Amino acid sequence: MEVAMLERFFVKPQTIDRIMDCWLGLQIDEYVTALCDRGYAPRSIYRRVPVLTKFAVFTAARNVDQIEQTEALIEPFIDDWLRIRRADRSAEACRRDRNFVGGVVRHFFSQIVSKSDNTSRRTAWPIPFVTQVPGFLDYLREERGLRASSIHHYRHYLRGFERYLRDVGCEVTTLSLPVVTGFVTAQAQHFGPRSMIGLASTLRVFLRYAHREGLLQRDISKLVEVPQHYRLADIPRSISWDSVQKMLDQVDLRTVVGRRDYAMLLLMITYGLRAREVAALTLDDIDWKRDRLHVRERKADHSTAYPLAPVIGEAIIDYLKNGRPDVQGRQIFWRYLAPRSPLTQAAVSAMTSKYLHRAGIPVARPGSHTLRHACVQRLVDNGFPLKTIGDYVGHRSASSTMIYAKVQVDGLREVALGDGEDLQ
Structure with missing residues (x-):
């Protein structure tokens, strides 16, 4: 029997025989x-x-010999696995075991039974109001020109609205303001201020479209109140430059992951790049001859060319030579563990949060935007004009940069104390 692949990992013939003798051995x-x-x-x-191997033994003990029938036994197998190993194990350890064992068996089914590269096995969320208000998502994409990430938020809010209408027995064609207000009031118990703004804005666009298409006799979109949130009311979640250095000190440059993460952190700190922009960088975006870094696909389809700082160029070269996997894609940053795939926006932000936690830096909602704020704040503190800073980090509006002027503590203290002159 040909078992060359197993022989690469298991030396003892008895181990290979035990695996191959089970009914799922092949x-x-x-x-x-x-x-x-x-x-x-x-x-x-x-x-x-x-x-x-243990899953094969577990299913064989229940007289199952058809692989298609074993998928129904995944959860009982996980419960049995945990029952045997639960002694003196914490709830967190049991949770990790459940996720690992379930993930292994489901991945086995996805690769061997269904022959699918999709390992998540998640069922796609249904499109909200696909029959009652057809064409709404196409309207967002084609007429309003929204990105897929923005449309994702619309779908999230509208799924909740669709469930609410179903629970109260209401159709879109019979919508009234009290029903919409009831939904908004119910969601306010779970959402924060910014989420409520997104919810109200989504409902306004949706109701306006339904009226335009003749599904609603009356346009009630303007009657949906959007919670007031003053743009300059918040303070950016920035960190000091000493904290930035402390975070960088947590990176182990001796490892492949450390070289990759160090290059990404420097990009966000130096240029204020968003996580999405870092994940989208390709080998073609670096002009080594002219020492230029091109950042494309920014908000509003803007692009920016930066001078490539020597420290960042050296970090990227170190990663490309001693860390980047041998892959065909042009993206710069890739997963270290299999399956090989380019890093996503979420992965870049999670990586940043990991090092901020390691450094013990207290900050609300730690992530990639923390470093973006730190970059902007450093430029503000060094006296650069707000317009120049906004262009540098890719702000679409000058008002996005103005908020950083609020945290110039030293300058504000001087204004408050004055220079000894009496007020007239």
């Missing part, structure tokens, strides 16, 4: 081959194979 060997093809580390394979 499928497990096929799964190991698929993992190798996708660049999974040996340590990951060592952890996964015993789980699948």
Whole structure:
């Protein structure tokens, strides 16, 4: 029997025989081959194979010999796995075990049974009001020109609105202001101020479109009150430059992940890049001959060219030579662990939050925007004009930069104390 792939990871013949003798042995060997093809580390394979072997024993004890029938036994298998190992284990450890064991078995099914590259096995959320108000998402995309991320927020709010209308037995064609107000009041118990603004704005656009399409006899969109939130009422969640250095000190440059993360952190700190902009950078965006960094696909389809700072160029080169996986894609930053894929916006922000927590830096909602705020604040403190700063970090409006003038504590203190002159 050909078991060349298993022999690459397990030395003892008895171990290989035990795996192959179980009724899922051939499928497990096929799964190991698929993992190798996708660049999974040996340590990951060592952890996964015993789980699948025990899953085969568990299903065989219940007289199941068809692989399509075993998917219904995943949850009972997880419960049995935890029951055996639960002694003296914390709730957090049990949660990690449940996620790991369930993830391994479901990934096995996705690769071997369904032959799908989609490992999440998540059911896509239904499109809200797809039958009652058809064409609304197309309107957002084509007429209003919204990005996919913005449309995602619309769908999130409208799914809740659709459930609420279903619960109260109301159709879009019979909507009235009291029904809409009841929904907004109910959501206010769970949402914060900014989320309530997004909810009210979404409802306004949706109701206006429904009236335009003749689904609503009366345009009640203007009657939906948007909560007041003053633009300059907040203080940016910036950190001091000493805190920035403390965060950078947490990065281990001896590791592949550390080299990658260090380059991304420097990009956000130096240029104030958003997480989405860092994730979208490609090898073509760096002009090594002219020492230029091009940031494309910014808000409002803007692009910016920066001088490539030597420290950032060295960090990127170090990552490209000693950290970036051998992949065909042009994106600069990639996942270290398999499956190989470019980093997402969420991954960049989560990485930033990780180092801020490691450094013990207290900040509300730590993430990539914390470093963006720190970059802008440093420029403000050094006396650069707000218009210049706004252009540098890609602000669409000057008012987005004005808020940083509020936290010039030293300057405001001088104004408050004056220079000894009496007020006239």
